[in-house]
Amino acid sequence: MLLDVAVSPDDRYVLTADRDEKIRVSWAAAPHSIESFCLGHTEFVSRIFVVPDHPELLLSSSGDCTLRLWEYRGGRELHCCHLTSLREPVEPCGDKRFAASRIAYWSQESCVALLCDCIPVVYIFQLDASRQQLVYKQQLDFQHRVWDIAFEESQGLWVLQDYREAPLVLCRPVGGQWQAVPENASLKKVSAHVQENWAMFEGMAGVDVGFSGLYKATFDNVTAYLRKKEERLQKRRQNPPPGPNGQAKKMKPGEASVRCPS
Incomplete structure (x- = not known):
């Protein structure tokens, strides 16, 4: 199952992300010819993004709660950020799993914004291409x-959220920290347009659409076997098999009957 597709800026390579934890890099002119695989994720790959001003670099996100940086032609992982270690305890999330539903990039500041699918959080990173790493900011x-995010080079980070009264938030860096800007003419104009066309979002309002159905299912066969075995023993204790004369044989507490093979 393909979850995302990207094309290199020079149109030479087609990159695909799938549910089976891998990223495939193929030749655009001959898609059956595979250049490399980017392997390392332990869950489905939700999003991939080729960095426009560093076309040899690829960003990927996954249900394993990581954001990874790759040199994709060689299938080489350069850096891995574990999002669960970054999450600030604004609200307890326990064992809740999440994946990124959008990767946005601002070339003006080499800034990466990551939107997660089931928590109202956007992570901001700085891409240090010279050191081939991501710096959490x-x-x-x-x-x-939050439904979606996008950078506008002249404005900042636009955030579309599930709230009709204020559907858009515009964030800009102020003193090294990203902040929501007060309502201005540009924000007011775009927000009014979204509100006028809110009917197109009605089907999404309040709906939790995420990647929950894509996670690998785990089975504990040993626990299930022991539970069923105990149920069988309990049933035998309550209904012991008949003895040689047709009468039920009385068993001592904790003793299970054993029937000889015929």
């Missing part, structure tokens, strides 16, 4: 579910 929290 900040976590942006929102009161409402």
